[in-house]
Amino acid sequence: MQGEAVIRHLAAVWLLAVSTATHAFMDFELVLAEQGYYTGQELYTLGKGTSLFTAYVTAVYDADRTSQRLGPEYCVPRGVRAGQLADVAYQYLDNNPATRHLSAAYLARMSFRAAFPCPPAPR
Known part of the structure; x- marks a missing residue:
């Protein structure tokens, strides 16, 4: 028993x-x-084209590139520059105001996923 x-x-x-x-x-x-230091609203308020906005978005991208142990979440083509990454992130924030309370880093990452999806894995 x-x-x-x-x-x-x-x-x-x-x-x-x-x-x-x-x-x-x-x-x-x-x-x-x-989680995050900045919200999407705070990042959006910095404004497109400011050096801090571009630096923040680029830092998210760089951090992701150095820590993608499980495979990439998105695939940015060669030749894409920091200004284009900032444009993509700003457009995402502009088009998704209901999500701006979330982490700025998370939203930047989501903008990259939407703009630069990875091709399907070969079979």
Whole structure:
């Protein structure tokens, strides 16, 4: 009888761990969207064409390029310059005002995903 109780207890702990991990994974992107020093609104307010706006967006891109261990989230073609990245991010913020409360870095990343999707992997 005691052995069955231990097995039930271990099964309950395992189910709790799996459901917690699954929930955490599903909410990971939401957590990233809500964290950050600047919000999208603050970045948008800096204004397109300002050096701080361009520097921030370029820093997000550079940070992503150096930390893409699991594969790229987006594929920026060769020759795209900092000003074009800033244009893409500003246009995304301009077209999506309802999301500007989210992290500026997250929204910059989303703008790159939308503008520069990666080609499908070869079969």
